[in-house]
Structures are given as structure tokens and as C-alpha cells.
Amino acid sequence: MRLLRKTDILLIAILAVIPVCMLAFNMLSAMNHTETKLVIVKDGEIYGTYRLTEDRIIEIGATNTCEIRDGEVKMTHADCPDQICVHSVPINRYGGTIVCLPNRIILSIEGAEDTKDTDTPDAVAR
Amino acid sequence: MNVMKRPPYRGGTTTKTAYLGLFMALAILMGYVEAIIPIQMPMPGMKLGLPNLVIASILYLYSWKEAVIISSLRVIVIGFLFGNMFSIAYGLPGAVISLLVMAILKRTDIFGIVGVSAAGGTAHNMAQTAVAFFIVKGFPVVWYLPVLMIAGLIAGTLIGLADALIIPRINPLTHLK
Structure with missing residues (x-):
């Protein structure tokens, strides 16, 4: 054979x-896309958009916590059993994503040109 | 001729049951071996799929029916033993669809086991991406799909190469082209 x-x-x-x-x-x-922002989507709806330039810790509902530090985003806590999102590589550039499948949360880095052009208050972290 | 397409005779029902039980145990063991590999993959869904060594063997030694049954059962058993409900929810559609793709490609008789297995691995990860897309709204398919397709292709090719060496040795009666 x-x-x-x-x-x-x-x-x-x-x-x-x-x-x-x-x-x-x-x-x-x-x-x-050189200008970027962090977009958090929970259950298919935008939970919030955040600038990558300022360090902060974001609680996403009661289940997950993510952290922005030095322009990098990582999931620091998840209550799911597999912990895949917590072990995911930190994301820092356009297209980078961390997905928590069990809690249906998506962290993704998207282009921020729109917010820059229109200069809306949306660009300020909520 | 149709008769030639049939898998070679391999004993009666009892022999077959015993062998399929053995294959099942082997598949579960492979799942265990894979679960204790300490390397953390950068993306969910990226793994070698060692149990598929056994599943692809069953596809070639018996038929797609036996392979689908054993494959579905091992996803459930491995999920309960070493995984969780999510690994079953994502693993089952992947396992069934990849097996159907492999069965169809095998039937066309155009490809050898390496090609069949490579396509099966790719189909597996495509199916899993589809499940994620339906469960998680806004799942970034455009980024995940190509990476997982390549991962599935590499894993499937390696499994196919290994099986091309294994199958003739575990059953000299099997006529593989």
C-alpha cells in the first residue's frame, strides 16, 4: 500500500x-487599522468599548474579569470550568480576540478610526 | 464489483463486538493521553485529536456506521471523564461531520487515507467554528476559521500518516490501496 x-x-x-x-x-x-480599541461583547450585545492606552481592570458581569495593561488585554478571571480564555495569549493588535465560549463573552480589538473622526464621547471609557 | 468494496470478513458478531469494545477503550485512552499533555494551545479547538487515530482505523477496518457510533460515544465518555459539557457540545458535531466527510471521500476512492484524514481534520474544526458561531453571537469567524482550518489540516494529515502505517500492521487482511 x-x-x-x-x-x-x-x-x-x-x-x-x-x-x-x-x-x-x-x-x-x-x-x-493603526488606531485600536477594545470591544467587549456579551451575549451578542456590546458591553463596552475601552481605550487600550489607559490601564484598567474591567468586570464583565459577575462571571469574568479582564485587564488592560501596557496596551495588552487579557482575561484574568472566568468562572467556567475550562479556563481556556484565561490561558489565551494576551491580545494587543487589531483582530486579536479572546473568547469565553461558556459565558458567551468576546474581547476583540477593533479599529478606532471612527470614534477618532467623529470625536464622540463614546471614545471615553464607560 | 460491489463485493470487492465490502470490508473483508473479520469473524462473526461476537468477534466484532469484542474488537469494537477494544477500539472504544483505546480511543478513550487516547483521549486521556491527550488530556494530560501539558502544552497549552493558544486557541481553543487546537489539538492533535489522538482518538481519531482509532476512529479513522475503524472507518477503514469496518465501515462508517461503526466509526460514527464509536466516535460519538467516545466524545461523550471522554467529555464526562476529562472534559466538560462544553467539550461535548462542541466535540459531537465536529466528530460526526468530519466522519461523514471522511466516509464520502473514502467512498469516491480518489484519495488515500492521508487525504481523507486531512479533509476530516479540516472539516472537524470548520464544524466546531460553525457551532461557536451559532452559540456565541458575534464570534469572530474570520479570524478563527483560517487558523483552525490550518490546525485541523496539520492534525488530520499527521493522524492520516500514522494510520497509513498502523492499519496494515494491525490487520494484514485489510486491502488498502
Whole structure:
């Protein structure tokens, strides 16, 4: 029996090209965003947006706590059993996300150009 | 010819039951081995999927029916023993969909076990991303999907390569092309 057929290599190559293209597209769009902010989404609704420049600790409901320090965001506490979000790598640039699946909380860093342009009070941490 | 497509005769029902029980135990053991690996992956869903060594073997030694049953059962058992309810909720759709993809690809007879397993690993993580998308509103699919697809592809390829070496040795009767 042959270990590897030619069609296998072809299939693996095709399956590799698709996500690599998606990643390249994401990287390109990330380069257009230099100003960033932290957006916390809980149960599908925006819980709050925060500047990355000031250090602070944010309690998200009763279940999770996250911390902004030196422009990096990490989840410091979660009451779920798997603790995957707490062990996630801290995020600091556009597109970075930490997800707590059990508590349905998403921390993500998004572009902040909109708030900068319109200069709304929304840019101030709530 | 249709007869040639059928898996080779491997004893009666009792033998089959005994062997499938053995495979089941092996899959659970693989789940345990994976649970005690201390390396923390940067993203949820990124893992080697060692139990799939056994599941893909069953797919080739028996048929997709046996593989689906054993695969679903091991996700539940491993979830209760070493995981939690969430690992079952996310693992079960991934396991079933990846097996169906593998069964279909195997049936076309275009790809070998490495290609089938690689596609299965990718499909597994795509299914899990889909579950997350439906459960968590606003889940950042565009960032998670490509990374998890690559992770699944690598894991599936490695599992397939290992199985290509394992299957002929554990059952010399199996005719793999």
C-alpha cells in the first residue's frame, strides 16, 4: 500500500491554500487599522468599548474579569470550568480576540478610526 | 464489483463486538493521553485529536456506521471523564461531520487515507467554528476559521500518516490501496 497518493497531496494543498488566502486578507485589512480599541461583547450585545492606552481592570458581569495593561488585554478571571480564555495569549493588535465560549463573552480589538473622526464621547471609557 | 468494496470478513458478531469494545477503550485512552499533555494551545479547538487515530482505523477496518457510533460515544465518555459539557457540545458535531466527510471521500476512492484524514481534520474544526458561531453571537469567524482550518489540516494529515502505517500492521487482511 502506498503511504501517500498524488491526489492526497493535491487535496492537502487545496485545503491549505484556502485558509492561507483568508489569513492574508485579514492581515491586509489589519494593516489599515493603526488606531485600536477594545470591544467587549456579551451575549451578542456590546458591553463596552475601552481605550487600550489607559490601564484598567474591567468586570464583565459577575462571571469574568479582564485587564488592560501596557496596551495588552487579557482575561484574568472566568468562572467556567475550562479556563481556556484565561490561558489565551494576551491580545494587543487589531483582530486579536479572546473568547469565553461558556459565558458567551468576546474581547476583540477593533479599529478606532471612527470614534477618532467623529470625536464622540463614546471614545471615553464607560 | 460491489463485493470487492465490502470490508473483508473479520469473524462473526461476537468477534466484532469484542474488537469494537477494544477500539472504544483505546480511543478513550487516547483521549486521556491527550488530556494530560501539558502544552497549552493558544486557541481553543487546537489539538492533535489522538482518538481519531482509532476512529479513522475503524472507518477503514469496518465501515462508517461503526466509526460514527464509536466516535460519538467516545466524545461523550471522554467529555464526562476529562472534559466538560462544553467539550461535548462542541466535540459531537465536529466528530460526526468530519466522519461523514471522511466516509464520502473514502467512498469516491480518489484519495488515500492521508487525504481523507486531512479533509476530516479540516472539516472537524470548520464544524466546531460553525457551532461557536451559532452559540456565541458575534464570534469572530474570520479570524478563527483560517487558523483552525490550518490546525485541523496539520492534525488530520499527521493522524492520516500514522494510520497509513498502523492499519496494515494491525490487520494484514485489510486491502488498502
